[in-house]
Amino acid sequence: MPIYTIAALGIGGLLTIMTLLNGMAAAGATPLFSSWLAHGVGTVTALILLAAMGRKPKEQRSKPPLWAYLAGLAGAVTVILTSFTVNTPLALSGTIALGLAGQMVFGLGADMVGLFGLKRRLPTSTELISFACIVAGSLIIIFLDKG
Amino acid sequence: MILFSIMAFAGGILVGLSRQVNGRLALSTSAMESSFWNHAVGFVFLCVIVLIFGGLMPTQHAFDVPLIAYAGGMVGVVFIAASSWIIARIGAAQTAVLVIAGQMVSGVALDIILDNAGNPIARTAGVALILTGIFLGRRKKN
Known part of the structure; x- marks a missing residue:
């Protein structure tokens, strides 16, 4: 199995652990509190790790466009949107399933145009079948196991 | 219901958008710097939201969360850094x-x-x- 495949699956595993931990923080309060706390703890943690790791050497750096610093806004708005929709008839399973659809549509579109200066790439037909299997398996788990 | 569905779908789009933008920042700086800015900007934004709309701590037990729950943000730092690193490599x-x-x-x-x-x-x-x-x-x- 290629190293990047294993790494990406591992990142998904991190997401499960993160959701579990942030859910504990939300249990006594609200999703907004949980997200606020996680962003605050995360800011300090990242600073400590950056201090420990040091910055990239100057010759490997370039000046990023200003908007490249604003990804955190999209992440924070996501929390607000989804913590609202889980309390509508969509519930958690509908929210996750539609979010998954949004991620796939965005990911395929972004790859096809090489959005924001990332490499442009077209999915092969085998990759599209692979994506369909993973999405279908995920929907089965979302709706039939936890729904 | 359609409005709710659009909101949930938009949530997924925004997850992709933030990953793409973080990936772009990581190209110019580093994956960990990208994760730092993601969290710092998100934190400032959420503070503003909370100051305007409130709703941060509806119960007095908000800080009674188990200590391990604070680790969620630490895992998040690695999660964002790793995502910013890998998106440039596999799309x-x-x-x-x-x-x-x-x-x-x-x-x-x-x-x-x-x-x-x-x-x-x-x-x-x-x-x-x-x-x-x-x-x-x-x-x-x-």
Whole structure:
């Protein structure tokens, strides 16, 4: 199995652990509190790790466009949107399933145009079948196991 | 209901958008710097939201969270850094689908470990389909 495949699956595993931990923080309060706390703890943690790791050497750096610093806004708005929709008839399973659809549509579109200066790439037909299997398996788990 | 569905769908778009922008920042700086700015900007924004709309601590038990719950933000730093690193290497669609696959399979494993109720047939069929998809999509070379 290629190293990047294993790494990406591992990142998904991190997401499960993160959701579990942030859910504990939300249990006594609200999703907004949980997200606020996680962003605050995360800011300090990242600073400590950056201090420990040091910055990239100057010759490997370039000046990023200003908007490249604003990804955190999209992440924070996501929390607000989804913590609202889980309390509508969509519930958690509908929210996750539609979010998954949004991620796939965005990911395929972004790859096809090489959005924001990332490499442009077209999915092969085998990759599209692979994506369909993973999405279908995920929907089965979302709706039939936890729904 | 349509409005709610659009909101949930937009949530997914924004997840992809933030990953793409973080990936761009990581190209110019580093994955960890990208994770730092993601958290710092998000934190400032959420502080503003809370100051305007309130709703941060509706119960007095808000800070009674178990200590381990604070680790969520620490895991998040590694999660964002790793996502920003990998998206430039395998693309947005592969990143999205493999992260979801890893999340689903580890989620099922966690449910089994924690003895959470669930449907064994759905779990088996879902995980089997996901593993099939991972196998089909594995890259011949990096």
